[in-house]
Amino acid sequence: MSDNTCQTYVPATPFVVVPDNATPLHIPHRSRNVPPDAWCDYDRPVPPSWAELAARRGFRIDRRVRDRYHLALECLSCGAYTAVKIAALRDAAVRCGGCAARDREQNAQGAGLTFLRRDPVARHYGYFRAPCGHTVRRQFELIQRVRSGKTGLRCALCLVAREQDEARAHGWHRIGSDFAGNPAYRLYRHACGHVQRIARVNMRHGQCDCARCGESWSSKPSVIYLARISLPGLAGDVVKFGYSAHPRKRFKHQLGLPKSARVRFVRLLEMPSGHAACAAEKAANARLARDFPDLVVPQTIYRGLINVRSEIYWPAILGEIEAELDRISGQTQAR
Numbered sequence: 001m002s003d004n005t006c007q008t009y010v011p012a013t014p015f016v017v018v019p020d021n022a023t024p025l026h027i028p029h030r031s032r033n034v035p036p037d038a039w040c041d042y043d044r045p046v047p048p049s050w051a052e053l054a055a056r057r058g059f060r061i062d063r064r065v066r067d068r069y070h071l072a073l074e075c076l077s078c079g080a081y082t083a084v085k086i087a088a089l090r091d092a093a094v095r096c097g098g099c100a101a102r103d104r105e106q107n108a109q110g111a112g113l114t115f116l117r118r119d120p121v122a123r124h125y126g127y128f129r130a131p132c133g134h135t136v137r138r139q140f141e142l143i144q145r146v147r148s149g150k151t152g153l154r155c156a157l158c159l160v161a162r163e164q165d166e167a168r169a170h171g172w173h174r175i176g177s178d179f180a181g182n183p184a185y186r187l188y189r190h191a192c193g194h195v196q197r198i199a200r201v202n203m204r205h206g207q208c209d210c211a212r213c214g215e216s217w218s219s220k221p222s223v224i225y226l227a228r229i230s231l232p233g234l235a236g237d238v239v240k241f242g243y244s245a246h247p248r249k250r251f252k253h254q255l256g257l258p259k260s261a262r263v264r265f266v267r268l269l270e271m272p273s274g275h276a277a278c279a280a281e282k283a284a285n286a287r288l289a290r291d292f293p294d295l296v297v298p299q300t301i302y303r304g305l306i307n308v309r310s311e312i313y314w315p316a317i318l319g320e321i322e323a324e325l326d327r328i329s330g331q332t333q334a335r
């Protein structure tokens, strides 16, 4: 044997392969952590009774390897070499590493995939190249069912890309999977910034009303509101300045306010479209936050009481917001 005997692993088949200069040796997966050079020849004779036993199992004993418990078998059907325990030859059906690798590759091919490698940790899983070119990780057993037509195989990356396109077509951005864990739902962000969970099938068909701006965000009327809210446990009121197609509904159902909270609308300014309302409100809130940072209520104060992350002010800002509303009203009417 040459110096490079038992030097490298090629873990690309169901068995680990330890190549020597003549033929690679398949090692059962459970022995994958045994160092490669442990599989060198074990120089002892092979008793004739073992050879008979091996022949009955469809193998020829090539040599003894590693220690007094192991053999290298040659498969009489494919010619590959596999290391086994002598005890396994007696008690159990011995599998040929070469035949197993071939089965795995044929299964993958039959399912329209290319087998790449085993999962080094989970022995029932492997990595495959899908027809789209992406690498997918699947159970071997599932590949068999795909092959027999009992189930299909969807590439998760392609699915995400498709869902991203569907969302974009309707003015949404797909953020991720549903935080509530419902597999039929996804999390989306509307063009207005509002984040919402929507059934994927509804998004595909464009049935995806934004809870904040209402249906057809760009064209339907909307309202910019200024509301005073008294929250339980807070000495003074806070002020919310925002927009919605249905402000009362929004406060009642979407902001997660405690039952004991009191809401009083100081002003409701009707806007011709959700688009106009969104643009005007965003610009005004940005100005207010920049010019009156002391009047912005820190989120820590209302966390858990109102389900928003900004646009909450102390009442001292009311005059400034009224001025903003006057200006927006004037601009809208001038159009």
Ligand SMILES: [Zn+2]
Residues within 6 Å of the ligand: 075, 076, 077, 078, 079, 080, 096, 097, 098, 099, 100
């Ligand atoms: Zn074989």
Ligand SMILES: [Zn+2]
Residues within 6 Å of the ligand: 130, 132, 133, 134, 155, 156, 157, 158, 159
């Ligand atoms: Zn793909």
Ligand SMILES: [Zn+2]
Residues within 6 Å of the ligand: 190, 191, 192, 193, 194, 210, 211, 212, 213, 214, 217
């Ligand atoms: Zn929206």
